[in-house]
Amino acid sequence: MRGLDAAWGARFLEGDALFDTPFREADGLGPVYIRASCGGCHQAATRGPGFVERMVQVDAAGEPVPGMPALPYGTVVRPFAITGAHPLLAPSRADVRLHQRAGIPVMGRGWLEAISDAELLRVAAAQAQRTDGVSGRVNRVTWRSEANPDSPFHDFQPGAVVIGRFGLKARQPTLDDFAADALQGDMGITSALRPVEPPNPDGLTDDAKAGVDVDAALVNAIADYVRLIAIPPRQDMGPRGPRLFAQVTCDACHVPSLKTRADYPVPQLANADAPVFTDLLVHDMGPALADGLTDGEATGREWRTSPLVGLRFLKAFLHDGRAQSLDEAVRLHGGAGSEAKASADLYLALSDDDRAALLSYLSSL
Ligand code: HEC
């Protein structure tokens, strides 16, 4: 991000190094884990190459089974384990389905954190008045980390009910919470914010490094790095792209800009227009995109509107990377029961020339 003062600039560099550093068994990696570094799934702050596999136990009708008793260690596959331990693999049962989640780009995420709660509630209320099926809602979630007293960004306490913004179903409210959750859940690195190792087949409550693996300062450094990654510079291609984007109502969910809090601690992000092209609300995208997993109040069919940021750096799109092009990603919005069906239909009705202009506008974001 341009114009940071020396202190924030130093925070960025510190967190940048930690983001790409592989943790080792001696650092507390495991007992089970998916990848050894954040960068393993967010290479160059974009999508992948690593990903997360989630398991869902379903009944004969394909509906998720309450409590999922076949999955005693949770729904996340953790394919690696430290010396002497066993990885957490999917049981080979016909009633357990696998769903892939691609690592999401992390560019410009400080903007998402800075947006005021009031803006999100305002947009949700406005969508509730629409007649074209678009009706996103905020995902209210419980703060699951320990308190983080050193953070100037919030003072959330364990058990508080807050608005979720991060993750594919908006399940995390802040970036320090996300960093602590990713360290714990993806890497088996416990921290002052998330001190408990993930459940594992050997019942291990610790790993090669005794006790809590990292302090809150390390979590905050990684979170600050993510906060300070800029939105890649956008080229102004004239009014046609934005006009088409609004004409086919992409902007109902991919809201071009939202106001940020006046008291956000990074001055560049405070009291500003966040050009993020999302409403941070979750939307029912229909059964074709559903995974059957719930997160906070988000259902198995709901997904957070993806921020349209740095799309030109991505090679695959949507939560599992199933779309190989922007055109395919937009077409897949149009399944039966999707809130975005009307918008996708308008997109399909555009002339070839207009559709190409809209797609090149998307690539510029
Ligand atoms: C094994 C792959 C993997 C690793 C390792 C990983 N992530 Fe992620 N990350 C993901 C996936 C998948 C998602 C979407 C998760 C979801 O919603 O369930 C995600 C989402 C995120 C988001 C949310 C972005 C948004 O737009 O909401 C942030 C921030 C993030 N990761 C940061 C980190 C940090 C920091 C680390 C290291 C401490 C890390 N990740 C390690 C795969 C990974």
Ligand code: HEC
């Ligand atoms: C009802 C709300 C809604 C509308 C309307 C909508 N989208 Fe989306 N969009 C979403 C959601 C939710 C996702 C994430 C879906 C997923 O990952 O499965 C998404 C994902 C995307 C992605 C993939 C981004 C990525 O990082 O993979 C693109 C591109 C996109 N939308 C473009 C558009 C365009 C262009 C339009 C207008 C034709 C549009 N969307 C209309 C809600 C909407």
